[in-house]
Amino acid sequence: MAGNNKLTEEKIFEAATEEFVDKGMDGARMQDIATRAGINKALLHYYFRTKDHLFDAVFEMIARKIMKRFSPVFDENFSFEDKIRFFFREHISFLQENPKLPGFILNEINRNPARIKKLLSSVDFENIWNTFYKQHKEDLLKYNISKETMPQLMISIAAMSVFPFAARGIIEGALMKSGIEFNDFMEERKKFAAEFVISAISK
Amino acid sequence: MAGNNKLTEEKIFEAATEEFVDKGMDGARMQDIATRAGINKALLHYYFRTKDHLFDAVFEMIARKIMKRFSPVFDENFSFEDKIRFFFREHISFLQENPKLPGFILNEINRNPARIKKLLSSVDFENIWNTFYKQHKEDLLKYNISKETMPQLMISIAAMSVFPFAARGIIEGALMKSGIEFNDFMEERKKFAAEFVISAISK
DNA sequence: CGTAAATTTGACCATATGGTTAAACTAATA
DNA sequence: TATTAGTTTAACCATATGGTCAAATTTACG
The missing domain is CATH 1.10.357 (Tetracycline Repressor; domain 2)
Incomplete structure (x- = not known):
């Protein structure tokens, strides 16, 4: 379950990253993120609570990645x-x-x-x-x-x-x-x- | 009336320009544009029909302005x-x-x-x-x-x-x-x- | 294996959003 | 002045959107 738990959370995170990078916060849709992740939309809220929280998590990961590279x-x-x-x-x-x-x-x-x-x-x-x-x-x-x-x-x-x-x-x-x-x-x-x-x- | 007609259309166009430039197509709201123009939201549709048409008009004006300057x-x-x-x-x-x-x-x-x-x-x-x-x-x-x-x-x-x-x-x-x-x-x-x-x- | 905990599902919710409509109002014209 | 044309209003519409909820399912543990 812990393994499966991590998998679902990761799937969401990756799909959200792609969708947010493609369309930005305003243009991205929770349903599209769920579709992209191949999961039920309610899981987005179960794991990340709100669109804002999800976006914050994605943005911070990206910022860290950039800092680390340079x-x-x-x-x-x-x-x-x-x-x-x-x-x-x-x-x-x-x-x-x-x-x-x-x-x-x-x-x-x-x-x-x-x-x-x-x-x-x-x-x-x-x-x-x-x-x-x-x-x-x-x-x-x-x-x-x-x-x-x-x-x-x-x-x-x-x-x-x-x-x-x-x-x-x-x-x-x-x-x-x-x-x-x-x-x-x-x-x-x-x-x-x-x-x-x-x-x-x-x- | 023709004078008033022009005034309303211009008011909408100016408000839309500001709102679209501030927030982009995805972030801008028709109601906010109407509020900014000081008019009833239905007038946006009366004069420009759809959000897309309004945005197109604004974008073309901006593109022309840039070309002309340079x-x-x-x-x-x-x-x-x-x-x-x-x-x-x-x-x-x-x-x-x-x-x-x-x-x-x-x-x-x-x-x-x-x-x-x-x-x-x-x-x-x-x-x-x-x-x-x-x-x-x-x-x-x-x-x-x-x-x-x-x-x-x-x-x-x-x-x-x-x-x-x-x-x-x-x-x-x-x-x-x-x-x-x-x-x-x-x-x-x-x-x-x-x-x-x-x-x-x-x- | 039964129970508790965790995860997933699908229906639903409340509000937002772009757009429509018909009545009211204003301006133009004969 | 009455009629027509054009503009404006406010209520309404249909769908989209982020989010909720409880039941169903799966996993973990004693």
């Missing part, structure tokens, strides 16, 4: 340039495996800003900057990157990997018209974006 | 570099006036890709590239930008201005923690992004 950027012992390359390679690879995540996360950011505010309250940006600064003092000086310009750089880096997936519906169509396949484009982007950024800061 | 990039007689500067200045200014648009558009791209496909069917990318190439042949050669790398560059440019607004909910909070105000940050970004891109292609 924390190495701040720990790895390699150069600043190689960290930029690492980030693009890893980030785009991750998004290739989860292409609908940017759309989902951005939609949720706009739909429910309070959720994000809460998420941020546990992040110590000062400490992150200090750690990063200690690791890369010389490179930061060399590239003329101050604590003030760092946010502009970080957001540009994030933008360049996330945006194509978030806007995939329009970008994919536009690329097709030029005979370019989206996945090839993103594969190529791992290198293009890294070299673009490194070139930009190497003025 | 077509000058392809017409103006100034240098390639100045076009990049012009684009960032205009684009970010536009988004500062309409900060919720990126979130709305990206959400709709993901919610209803067919709509975007239809929008794209009327765009002649080949012609746009040819026109652009004719205007900037020397600059494109100078910066080593081929027809193949152009999409990567264009998408990077779009990403760098759109993404901060689309992810405003998280970026604003993160910046606040560093004592930076979002609007100041975006004002500064007009220059930062342009010089970043020009520097990147000037390898």
Whole structure:
């Protein structure tokens, strides 16, 4: 029973993850989640009580997954340039495996800003900057990157990997018209974006 | 009466625009639109028939507005570099006036890709590239930008201005923690992004 | 094996939602 | 001014939606 219990709960969780990522909180339907999980709709409430609770659980799992994937950027012992390359390679690879995540996360950011505010309250940006600064003092000086310009750089880096997936519906169509396949484009982007950024800061 | 007719229809359209941009198609409610417009809900159906029709009308108006604002990039007689500067200045200014648009558009791209496909069917990318190439042949050669790398560059440019607004909910909070105000940050970004891109292609 | 606990089912519930309808009201016209 | 055309209202409708509930079924345990 414990085994079966876990199975039903997991089935629900997986189906809910897919349905929420596809359609967002507003567009997802409990009946559709149940159908997707192959279970009776009442079980959603038995295991997770409400749609909100189910969504919260899914969102937190996703947030954790993302954090876990990218924390190495701040720990790895390699150069600043190689960290930029690492980030693009890893980030785009991750998004290739989860292409609908940017759309989902951005939609949720706009739909429910309070959720994000809460998420941020546990992040110590000062400490992150200090750690990063200690690791890369010389490179930061060399590239003329101050604590003030760092946010502009970080957001540009994030933008360049996330945006194509978030806007995939329009970008994919536009690329097709030029005979370019989206996945090839993103594969190529791992290198293009890294070299673009490194070139930009190497003025 | 004709004057009053126009007024009611306009009131609905404006309220619907705000409500759809705030909440998207899935999150917006006809009753809320009516409340926002200060009219009886049945009038939404009298003037626009269905929620879908109302949404279509709003979306088309927004798409037209965006196209109109940025077509000058392809017409103006100034240098390639100045076009990049012009684009960032205009684009970010536009988004500062309409900060919720990126979130709305990206959400709709993901919610209803067919709509975007239809929008794209009327765009002649080949012609746009040819026109652009004719205007900037020397600059494109100078910066080593081929027809193949152009999409990567264009998408990077779009990403760098759109993404901060689309992810405003998280970026604003993160910046606040560093004592930076979002609007100041975006004002500064007009220059930062342009010089970043020009520097990147000037390898 | 019988009993208790846990899980599942299917019918039902209360409210929300997009939409309809006919009467009332207002504006236009002869 | 009476009639017609257009607009607005408020009640209503049909279905969707998230959730409830009690009976049935399955699992666990002594």
